[in-house]
Amino acid sequence: MTNPDSDNSREWAAQAYALLKKRQEEQKQELKKEEEQKQELKKEEEQKQEIMEIATKKNIFGQSETTAETQLGEFDDNFTWSAMVLAAQGKKINQISVDEIDWLTKLRKGLEETRKGFVTELLDKLGDDPLTPESLDDLETLLIRADVGINSTDKVINSLRTKLNEEVVGGEAGIKFLKKELKLIIDKPIKNSGTDLLVPQKGKLNVWLLVGVNGVGKTTTLGKLAYLSSKSNYKTLIAAADTFRAAAVEQLKVWGDRSNVDVISNQSKNADPAAVVFDAINSAQKRNVDLLLVDTAGRLQTKNNLMDELAKIKKIIDKKVPDAIVESLLVLDASQGQNGLKQAKSFAKSADLSGAIITKLDGTSRGGVSLAVSEEVNLPIRFIGAGEGIKDLRPFNSYEFVEAMLADK
Numbered sequence: 306m307t308n309p310d311s312d313n314s315r316e317w318a319a320q321a322y323a324l325l326k327k328r329q330e331e332q333k334q335e336l337k338k339e340e341e342q343k344q345e346l347k348k349e350e351e352q353k354q355e356i357m358e359i360a361t362k363k364n365i366f367g368q369s370e371t372t373a374e375t376q377l378g379e380f381d382d383n384f385t386w387s388a389m390v391l392a393a394q395g396k397k398i399n400q401i402s403v404d405e406i407d408w409l410t411k412l413r414k415g416l417e418e419t420r421k422g423f424v425t426e427l428l429d430k431l432g433d434d435p436l437t438p439e440s441l442d443d444l445e446t447l448l449i450r451a452d453v454g455i456n457s458t459d460k461v462i463n464s465l466r467t468k469l470n471e472e473v474v475g476g477e478a479g480i481k482f483l484k485k486e487l488k489l490i491i492d493k494p495i496k497n498s499g500t501d502l503l504v505p506q507k508g509k510l511n512v513w514l515l516v517g518v519n520g521v522g523k524t525t526t527l528g529k530l531a532y533l534s535s536k537s538n539y540k541t542l543i544a545a546a547d548t549f550r551a552a553a554v555e556q557l558k559v560w561g562d563r564s565n566v567d568v569i570s571n572q573s574k575n576a577d578p579a580a581v582v583f584d585a586i587n588s589a590q591k592r593n594v595d596l597l598l599v600d601t602a603g604r605l606q607t608k609n610n611l612m613d614e615l616a617k618i619k620k621i622i623d624k625k626v627p628d629a630i631v632e633s634l635l636v637l638d639a640s641q642g643q644n645g646l647k648q649a650k651s652f653a654k655s656a657d658l659s660g661a662i663i664t665k666l667d668g669t670s671r672g673g674v675s676l677a678v679s680e681e682v683n684l685p686i687r688f689i690g691a692g693e694g695i696k697d698l699r700p701f702n703s704y705e706f707v708e709a710m711l712a713d714k
């Protein structure tokens with residue numbers, strides 16, 4: 306962490322924790338009261354019915370509803386770190402939420418493997434000594450191993466070398482400088498896009514296509530986006546344009562149900578994905594939808610190229626709603642490391658992408674691939690996913706990402 310006054314920060318975090326704890330206690334009390342009133346009003350028979358329904362849901366999903374209130378965890382290192390990251394971004398104590406803390410904790414834990422083979426090793430090697438040309442060689446190896454990519458690694462190492470020629474750089478200052486350089490790399494395509502935070506534009510139809518090879522997490526990500534979007538009061542609709550996987554529509558309906566978002570689909574075998582999108586646009590226009598999320602296939606039934614299929618979908622959108630704001634978001638599985646980077650490059654060549662979403666950042670040692678995507682494919686990262694739950698996706702924040710990747714505790 307780059308907080309100059311860590312005692313104060315810990316104090317700050319402690320106050321934040323106490324406040325959140327109090328708030329959650331109050332919420333719990335209120336909920337309890339409401340629940341008691343409800344219980345009184347309900348007949349015994351109705352209660353039984355409810356219990357049955359909950360039990361069935363648990364069986365279907367293997368877990369209870371994921372949209373439940375997030376619980377405040379322990380006041381530990383994770384809490385302190387997360388609170389400090391929020392404080393460093395100017396958040397006031399009463400502005401932070403349990404969800405934010407929970408997410409940052411997940412991100413930090415998720416990137417632990419990436420970090421382990423990296424900062425920990427680097428700090429071990431450096432100790433408190435100043436950086437030397439030899440430690441730069443070590444750093445170079447570590448960056449490449451974390452899948453940061455050759456270009457980004459070269460860039461960072463060169464900047465550090467220049468700095469070393471000018472002054473003595475201690476271990477901690479080296480990490481600070483490294484964070485700054487990595488952040489610059491990730492931020493560049495975001496700055497170039499002119500949009501810091503991707504949100505649907507009001508008053509227009511926004512169409513977000515989720516594309517990528519099979520299994521990277523397109524459908525799951527779409528489900529999480531539907532939740533984020535409807536929770537933020539955007540009228541949202543889902544188009545099930547993956548007509549290859551028989552279970553894809555069912556999978557989407559489960560996600561849609563969780564956030565009360567309808568799914569437009571065509572159950573007939575070998576339905577044309579572009580036709581599904583056509584129907585979905587009609588519905589979206591009728592219902593004044595803000596955001597249409599389109600799930601696409603990672604594989605096709607014929608030898609047709611994925612790119613051709615995507616081009617066809619795009620053509621339909623352009624023809625039917627020329628003034629729609631279209632985003633083609635490439636979904637990439639971080640655990641695939643360099644392989645994911647290869648996919649990104651081949652999609653970028655032909656699929657006219659506007660952004661990337663990195664998934665599965667929980668528990669991979671290859672989180673560094675996000676840097677390679679920014680530097681080598683020049684794509685702004687828009688969201689990142691770190692888990693299978695509905696809340697495990699957040700708009701990308703380069704500061705938080707780099708802090709989590711290089712957290713030194």
Ligand SMILES: Nc1nc2c(ncn2[C@@H]2O[C@H](COP(=O)(O)OP(=O)(O)OP(=O)(O)O)[C@@H](O)[C@H]2O)c(=O)[nH]1
Pocket residue numbers: 517518519520521522523524525526547550553602603604664665666667690691692693697
């Ligand atoms: N741990 C973890 N698992 C994830 C994440 N995102 C998706 N998954 C899992 O990855 C698997 C594949 O996800 P899908 O959403 O079905 O992937 P897809 O890209 O739609 O796959 P196809 O439709 O076959 O092309 C599922 O088991 C998901 O639960 C994530 O952020 N973390």
Ligand SMILES: [Mg+2]
Pocket residue numbers: 523524525547553600601
């Ligand atoms: Mg899918």
